[in-house]
Amino acid sequence: MPQIIKKLTQKTETYIFLVLLALSFIIELRSGQFFTSNNLVDLASAMIVPGLFAIGEFMVIVSGGFDVSFPALASLSVYATTSTLLNAGYTGNIWLPILMVVVIGAVLGAFNGFLIAFFELPPFIVTLGTASVFKGIMQGVLASRQLATIPKGMSSFGTSALFIAKNAKSGLTSRMPVAILVLVIVLVLVFLLLYKTMFGRGIYAIGGNASSAFRAGFNVRRIKFFLYVGVGVISSLAGLIRVCMMTQCHPTNMLGMEMMIIAGVVLGGTAISGGAGTLTGCMLGTAMIVIVQNSLILLGVPTFWQECFLGLLILIGTGISATQVMRSTKMGNMKKLRRAE
Amino acid sequence: MNTKNKNKNGISAFLKKDVYLSRLIVLMLLWMLFMASVRFESFYSLINFQTMASQFPEFGLMALGIMLCMITGGIDLSVVGVANLSAIMIGTFLNLMADTEGNLPFYGIPAAIIGGAVVGVIAGLLNGILISKVKIPPILVTLGSSELFTGISIIITKGKAISGFPAAYSSTVAGKLFNVIPMQLVFFTVMALFLAFLLNRTTFGTKLYMIGTNMTAAKFSGLKTDRLIIKTYVLSGICASIGGAVMLANYNSARADYGVVYTLQCVLIVVLGGVSPTGGKGKISGVVLSICVLQMLSSGLNRFPQVSSFYIPLIWGGVLILVMVLNYFTENKKIKSPKTVLKSLSGQKM
Numbered sequence: 001m002p003q004i005i006k007k008l009t010q011k012t013e014t015y016i017f018l019v020l021l022a023l024s025f026i027i028e029l030r031s032g033q034f035f036t037s038n039n040l041v042d043l044a045s046a047m048i049v050p051g052l053f054a055i056g057e058f059m060v061i062v063s064g065g066f067d068v069s070f071p072a073l074a075s076l077s078v079y080a081t082t083s084t085l086l087n088a089g090y091t092g093n094i095w096l097p098i099l100m101v102v103v104i105g106a107v108l109g110a111f112n113g114f115l116i117a118f119f120e121l122p123p124f125i126v127t128l129g130t131a132s133v134f135k136g137i138m139q140g141v142l143a144s145r146q147l148a149t150i151p152k153g154m155s156s157f158g159t160s161a162l163f164i165a166k167n168a169k170s171g172l173t174s175r176m177p178v179a180i181l182v183l184v185i186v187l188v189l190v191f192l193l194l195y196k197t198m199f200g201r202g203i204y205a206i207g208g209n210a211s212s213a214f215r216a217g218f219n220v221r222r223i224k225f226f227l228y229v230g231v232g233v234i235s236s237l238a239g240l241i242r243v244c245m246m247t248q249c250h251p252t253n254m255l256g257m258e259m260m261i262i263a264g265v266v267l268g269g270t271a272i273s274g275g276a277g278t279l280t281g282c283m284l285g286t287a288m289i290v291i292v293q294n295s296l297i298l299l300g301v302p303t304f305w306q307e308c309f310l311g312l313l314i315l316i317g318t319g320i321s322a323t324q325v326m327r328s329t330k331m332g333n334m335k336k337l338r339r340a341e
Numbered sequence: 342m343n344t345k346n347k348n349k350n351g352i353s354a355f356l357k358k359d360v361y362l363s364r365l366i367v368l369m370l371l372w373m374l375f376m377a378s379v380r381f382e383s384f385y386s387l388i389n390f391q392t393m394a395s396q397f398p399e400f401g402l403m404a405l406g407i408m409l410c411m412i413t414g415g416i417d418l419s420v421v422g423v424a425n426l427s428a429i430m431i432g433t434f435l436n437l438m439a440d441t442e443g444n445l446p447f448y449g450i451p452a453a454i455i456g457g458a459v460v461g462v463i464a465g466l467l468n469g470i471l472i473s474k475v476k477i478p479p480i481l482v483t484l485g486s487s488e489l490f491t492g493i494s495i496i497i498t499k500g501k502a503i504s505g506f507p508a509a510y511s512s513t514v515a516g517k518l519f520n521v522i523p524m525q526l527v528f529f530t531v532m533a534l535f536l537a538f539l540l541n542r543t544t545f546g547t548k549l550y551m552i553g554t555n556m557t558a559a560k561f562s563g564l565k566t567d568r569l570i571i572k573t574y575v576l577s578g579i580c581a582s583i584g585g586a587v588m589l590a591n592y593n594s595a596r597a598d599y600g601v602v603y604t605l606q607c608v609l610i611v612v613l614g615g616v617s618p619t620g621g622k623g624k625i626s627g628v629v630l631s632i633c634v635l636q637m638l639s640s641g642l643n644r645f646p647q648v649s650s651f652y653i654p655l656i657w658g659g660v661l662i663l664v665m666v667l668n669y670f671t672e673n674k675k676i677k678s679p680k681t682v683l684k685s686l687s688g689q690k691m
Contacts, residue, residue, distance in 0.1 A: 119666055124618065125612050128608055130658060135651075135658075136655020136657075139654075140649050140651040140652040140654075259484055262484065263484065273478070304499060308493055309492065312485075315482070318478075318481045323476075
């Protein structure tokens, strides 16, 4: 038993989880609205899109990269899909849009992956450039504008509910969108990919040390390339779900989300230098960001404090994990010294 | 281009010495030639150049700050947040100092700008201490502090734009020296010259390059790396806050979310200018040149009403990627050459 506790205290996830619990209890105490069924369902449905983005960004950061292009990538692939289908007068179900968005996302992701894997360019700068290119293609070539209607299949997918939660006291109802299943499926697939396949091991190995991974026999270029293809697909899916849930396509609405997502992933204990981090931590960190964004209103904090609060949260969260790393390396050095003696 | 260079030995030697710079110069000359052949009158006018010179300093100053941080191997993503916060503070100071008729005392404008710079210093101190003492990676620190500064700006302004400052401020800072040179350009030039002096003529500059090349080696050779990094981020904060002062004058109002696109744009400029994202390399001349090239590109494109201004990000991103791919090939040549030397050596031995 004490061993389990010791193990738990060494994990960043435990601390995030505790902070998350503390935060929820403070909100509950102040408002009495947090642990109501409809609020929890609202939070879950607000998690879908940031959650999917975070999974993609998480894999990139673990591989030692940094992706700031995913909102632009998602916006472009979703806008292209929606406007094409609208022009074609498409009335079918959700599967064709999903297929189109996945294909476009894979192509755009491959563009990122090609530049990063085969030219060995720094991912942060590459994705900065491609984000600009994607945005330019969407607004310049496709002359994007706000689409007030989207094909019926898409809007019915976005608004259909898995179940409906009703708050008995206030009479407020919240719908759990079917789209949450996409998050769950992607989460399971990525979990299996990361922890049960050589490809996933390779992602961690590259993030730890690319040249040792290469020496150990991993095809670094191929892993990086397919990683960015996969991230393109996941991000595009997230974009599609967002458009479906909003039942209109606002092309620039997603841009600028990247900083928030990165903050969530890093708060979850993912090492920014790559090679370390868990999917659980990533989801917890993202949940923290979503809760802060959604629940400050419940706390009675004016909305214009939100950004300041978020910034403080990032600084404190990363500060804690950074001091932890410092302490553990110091401890490690001490142990080595003792052994040497 | 090549035939010209062969004739002038000096120029070709210079171009070969610095590939990044020469590439930018070629790009700029090509664009200027293109503009000359297509839209000569509207592009080559005094007013157009004055407009360009009044537009680029606001983000140019921020880019200078990012450049400093990138030379040490870090990055400063909080420049826009700092710029907006200082612009708001300068605006507040101006309103406080003005009398009921909106007249400022003679020391008003410099005092307000210094007040803004103090905001930059504090912001830089916060960034620098978190990076060097708490050892959080620079990307994360400045990402978080950028949110923090923007948040503070929103709290101060309650999310609205503040305006209605004494008119003297805008007419001075956005005015023209001798009726020809835009004041914004003067601010930018002074700062750029100051930083060029720091980087090329002082030990501080050399130490920054050393930190960027190898932090551990710099530490073991006795450099006070923590203090140097804090100084770097303070300098970047000052650059950003002066950028904010220029922005305030250009727009004649201040808001928490002005110039959000500038963050990525500035990083792009700095990388285009040949500063290595991993640190240790980069010249101020390259960055200034890339600022000029990008301003010319976007101003030039504005002369074509049929081309949507939305193509500008496409071109910028495209140019960035192209330049990096070109860099890959030139760098690879450099890496390959010692290998071939080794191969030939080993061949001889056998």
